[in-house]
Amino acid sequence: MNRALLPYRPGPLAWGGIIAATCLVLFLFEKILWLVVPFVMALLIHYALSPLKYRLLLIGVPHKTAAAAVALGAFLLLGGLLFFSLPRLSVEVGSWPEMTARYLDGGIRLLTDSVRQLEKRSSLLAHAHVSRELALQIADLTNSFARKYLPGVAVTLAGWAPSLLLGPFIAFFMLRDGWRFKKFLGRSVPNAYFERTLYLLDQVDRTARIYFVGLLQLTVLDTLCLALGLWLLGMSSPLLLGLLTAVLAWVPFIGSVIGCIVVVLVAATDFPGNPGMAYGAVLLFLVVRLLDDFVFMPMTIGKSLKMHPLLTVLMIFVGGAVAGVPGLMLVLPVLGVAMVLGESIGMIVTDARLRARHAHARDLRERAACQGLV
């Protein structure tokens, strides 16, 4: 009856399984990205809104009504924001291509000016006409880039728009019936494995919740820091730029680099002939990155994924190799959930007593079913 109390530690085989499962899930996710993206969006909305639903439950509102009220409130808020910003947005959308070209020109000008400054100091660079060559190559690249890739990007975004509408829809049902789903899953588990399964479900939910809520908190902190810094530098639309770069940072490595380039482009265009502003923006970006990595990240997302930093970095590369940019974004939450699942399944599979109890219960049920039959 007394059982050994040795804690279960996953071995190399279990770890191999966890990493293989993560890669397989990422590979499959990339194939059904049209469903994964709205699902992740739904999780974000669900975790952001569920505290409000709990508050309504506390004051006596039933589950269904509370979920409907919270969803309606969020929908009205979003609808209101869209309603008021749509006229301005529709005016601005028309000027987006022109604005993009202006900011790209600003960036190119900054780059060629910087190289020209270097040419003045280095005769080798001056003889090689580096700035002229650079300007020609960049112009060629931007023209061919726009021609080659932009139509594809536009078609992909248009194709995705309907599936993104699924996000709020799924989030509503998560809010309304999430607790029922948990009970439903619990009912399908045999008695012997019931407590462990509840624990497993709880851990998966907890990991995902801390990760996604942490991601939202991190985005808010990044946005505020960047916006404050950009405002102090005197740049236009600091809040919008801060938000854009904070959201871009959801993609590890690449996102931060793109965010930094965007800020530098804006600085170079808004302040032509003043490269100090662009360098200031880069410096600000580096400071916020450092704050992010060493202060904000451990405070928010770091709490959910207790994994070795080397494994984290390696898995980010693996995620990128297996599923590209979506792999980079999803590898950490998927790995976190795979770790919890792998450890829990390993714990259940290696527990001979639980298996014996399950066999005994099955035997009892069979005997009860056969009672009275000759």
Add this chain to the structure above:
Amino acid sequence: MFSGLSRRQLKIVDALLHDRHYLAGEVVFDLGEEGQALYILLAGRMAVLHPAQGERPVAELGAGDFFGEMALLDEMPRSAQVRALEDCHVAVLFRGDFEKLMESHAELASRIAMQLARYLGNRLRQMLAQRPPVAAQV
């Protein structure tokens, strides 16, 4: 344990409870197992068994009794085995759900925790009353 809760609060708790059915002879949990949930016996009888007493039950539980309550308070292993004496119907409150309840419905969770503390206090007093006085032992 849920006495003193309003109808509204009971509804909230009900959404967290899981229904389980056990056949006579089925083990609910073992001694030494990590406890994750509190069980409320809705129908049937169960026996609490400890190896020190062999197959003689330490206690018998009937409808309305609850067991495994220490799992809500700490992560210590179960201190006895519980086995169904007849076909039983139980409601299960998982520790993770109770912790969430403490975060989202502090007042409700504190009422349950208070009932639990009263129950444990009573049990401690009963145990102390059953033990011979220290002077007599010496």
